[in-house]
Amino acid sequence: GESVGLHLPTLSVQEGDNSIINCAYSNSASDYFIWYKQESGKGPQFIIDIRSNMDKRQGQRVTVLLNKTVKHLSLQIAATQPGDSAVYFCAENWGNFGNEKLTFGTGTRLTIIP
């Protein structure tokens, strides 16, 4: 859903620790979900995606978990580094073939404490 007027949730994590960022989505018909990283003044950068028929997917230092029962998505970042500081958005992809579009979640600002 839309997040007009809301401030970004924030998460501060000590460098080297693991972080978990959560996201609730709204459309049960979404066929896949994506996590993006956005640094200040830049466009979103793809991190990892997961299809709706999966519940877990791992990448390099990142793991995404999908719980369709409660429409919840999480991004786990292992051994955080200062360069991980950014705003993280989940997005859901839905629509008919050729007319797909992304709906972005509220976003979470992650700050890594040196």
Next chain:
Amino acid sequence: GAVVSQHPSRVICKSGTSVKIECRSLDFQATTMFWYRQFPKQSLMLMATSNEGSKATYEQGVEKDKFLINHASLTLSTLTVTSAHPEDSSFYICSAQRRPVRADTQYFGPGTRLTVL
């Protein structure tokens, strides 16, 4: 990875004037480009979907006569904010879809910061 550029990166204009923002896919052809708007500390909101050679599809609540989109080639889409007002001040981001269509083949531009005085 594929590169998407936007020009200008920042623009300041007076109220009532029009501003054109360009989005280019530099090393691939994009049949579909998307335009998003992002207000400070908020999420990206899809404004419209732009398909090469056809009219753009606007999201509900987005005025097509105010936000003119032209996708004249496979590497260029433009967004023109007409008769801009201070409330149009925002961060405008485009993305370009490369084939095959996958989650990791939609590439975002660096954004354009528009300030309307």
